[in-house]
Amino acid sequence: MPLPSPWRSDFPGILALEAEGQTYLDSAATAQKPQALLDALQGYYGAGAANVHRAQHLPGERATRAFENTRVRVAQWLNAAEPTQIVFTHGATEAFNLLAYGLEEQFQAGDQIVISALEHHANLLPWQQLALRRQLELVVLPLDAAGLIDLEQAAALIGPRTRLLALSQLSNVLGCWQPLAELLALGQAQGALTVIDGAQGVVHGRHDVQALGCDFYVFSSHKLYGPDGVGVLYGRPEALQRLKHWQFGGEMVRLAEYHSAEFRGAPLGLEAGTPPIAGVIALGASLDYLAGLDPAAVVGHEAALHAKLLAGLGARDGIQLLGAPRVALASFVVEGVHNADLAHLLTEQGIAVRAGHHCAMPLLQRLGLAGAIRVSLGLYNDSDDLERFFGALDQALELLR
Numbered sequence: 001m002p003l004p005s006p007w008r009s010d011f012p013g014i015l016a017l018e019a020e021g022q023t024y025l026d027s028a029a030t031a032q033k034p035q036a037l038l039d040a041l042q043g044y045y046g047a048g049a050a051n052v053h054r055a056q057h058l059p060g061e062r063a064t065r066a067f068e069n070t071r072v073r074v075a076q077w078l079n080a081a082e083p084t085q086i087v088f089t090h091g092a093t094e095a096f097n098l099l100a101y102g103l104e105e106q107f108q109a110g111d112q113i114v115i116s117a118l119e120h121h122a123n124l125l126p127w128q129q130l131a132l133r134r135q136l137e138l139v140v141l142p143l144d145a146a147g148l149i150d151l152e153q154a155a156a157l158i159g160p161r162t163r164l165l166a167l168s169q170l171s172n173v174l175g176c177w178q179p180l181a182e183l184l185a186l187g188q189a190q191g192a193l194t195v196i197d198g199a200q201g202v203v204h205g206r207h208d209v210q211a212l213g214c215d216f217y218v219f220s221s222h223k224l225y226g227p228d229g230v231g232v233l234y235g236r237p238e239a240l241q242r243l244k245h246w247q248f249g250g251e252m253v254r255l256a257e258y259h260s261a262e263f264r265g266a267p268l269g270l271e272a273g274t275p276p277i278a279g280v281i282a283l284g285a286s287l288d289y290l291a292g293l294d295p296a297a298v299v300g301h302e303a304a305l306h307a308k309l310l311a312g313l314g315a316r317d318g319i320q321l322l323g324a325p326r327v328a329l330a331s332f333v334v335e336g337v338h339n340a341d342l343a344h345l346l347t348e349q350g351i352a353v354r355a356g357h358h359c360a361m362p363l364l365q366r367l368g369l370a371g372a373i374r375v376s377l378g379l380y381n382d383s384d385d386l387e388r389f390f391g392a393l394d395q396a397l398e399l400l401r
């Protein structure tokens with residue numbers, strides 16, 4: 001049964017790529033952008049750019065209003081109680097680094113930071129480096145065969161020395177939702193801070209940070225159909241207060257003297273220098289666009305397309321799926337075929353998928369793999385995209401096997 005996307009024509013980039021003969025199946029790396037985002041960028045730059053929070057003049061006041069409007073929209077999107085709980089960064093990666101530096105003084109030698117075996121490098125390396133700087137122990141929670149963090153082992157490994165738990169909501173390689181409620185409860189029972197990497201999860205369905213009950217939630221705008229160069233850090237007020245300032249410069253300071261300074265609290269105190277103004281405003285436009293869609297229709301379309309993807313992969317010999325993906329993506333390897341060779345032949349046929357270690361080298365190593373191919377879907381993909389992918393896959397495998 002054909003599965004057209006009713007939203008495809010809202011995304012000029014996907015149409016342009018199609019006209020160029022490219023089938024874009026790499027939305028987990030970055031998503032295409034709705035026309036609404038392009039209009040917002042044109043609107044902001046076309047009407048006259050200005051810096052935010054500093055100027056009393058009309059363009060400055062207008063830019064500040066639009067910028068702060070996005071903070072309100074992001075807070076609504078995540079169901080944060082207050083917009084002041086939303087800090088803008090330059091990406092999810094920067095938000096994790098902000099946390100790892102900002103929380104550094106909360107730890108003493110011998111304390112534990114707990115992550116899982118499937119974390120993206122962005123939610124691994126900042127903690128690993130913090131652990132090395134402060135003589136902390138980095139504990140890695142193992143996975144079960146389906147790619148879920150093993151709850152029994154987690155219960156044994158999370159203990160009184162655990163000061164922080166940093167976990168992915170949805171793996172960018174395995175595509176499975178993690179049992180966050182149970183895991184966060186284990187951390188919270190020990191008084192640990194909890195950090196959720198929502199970079200992939202935020203794209204699929206709506207998530208309520210108050211219901212999740214985490215201290216911090218992080219995502220990147222560009223995967224959520226927004227512009228690149230913008231990240232979001234949500235924090236509970238008590239958790240935000242524990243963050244030390246980590247970057248210093250304009251607008252984050254209340255009072256500066258030559259030899260001392262007094263800093264603002266969150267969010268502005270954590271947004272040193274000129275922020276990505278156009279990007280933040282454009283993220284607001286993307287969220288407005290997304291908010292106007294029927295959420296059940298989006299989830300239904302993505303689920304139907306995903307089922308078709310899994311069925312197609314399952315119907316072919318020698319394809320081994322990684323984990324048990326629940327949404328939006330599927331990573332796989334093919335018996336006797338190197339992923340780089342397969343990626344090369346798919347690329348030659350205009351299929352844009354991701355190949356390699358997916359910024360999760362330790363996970364791929366644990367799985368005994370040098371790399372894998374990942375197909376990931378956005379709400380603009382349709383069954384024709386999948387037909388083209390499977391046609392190209394069959395041709396490539398015929399050549400390679």
Ligand SMILES: Cc1ncc(COP(=O)(O)O)c(C=O)c1O
Nearest residue numbers: 091092093120122172199200220
């Ligand atoms: C699960 C996960 N976390 C974090 C990141 C880092 O995001 P960014 O590169 O936008 O900072 C990614 C990006 O691929 C990701 O998939």
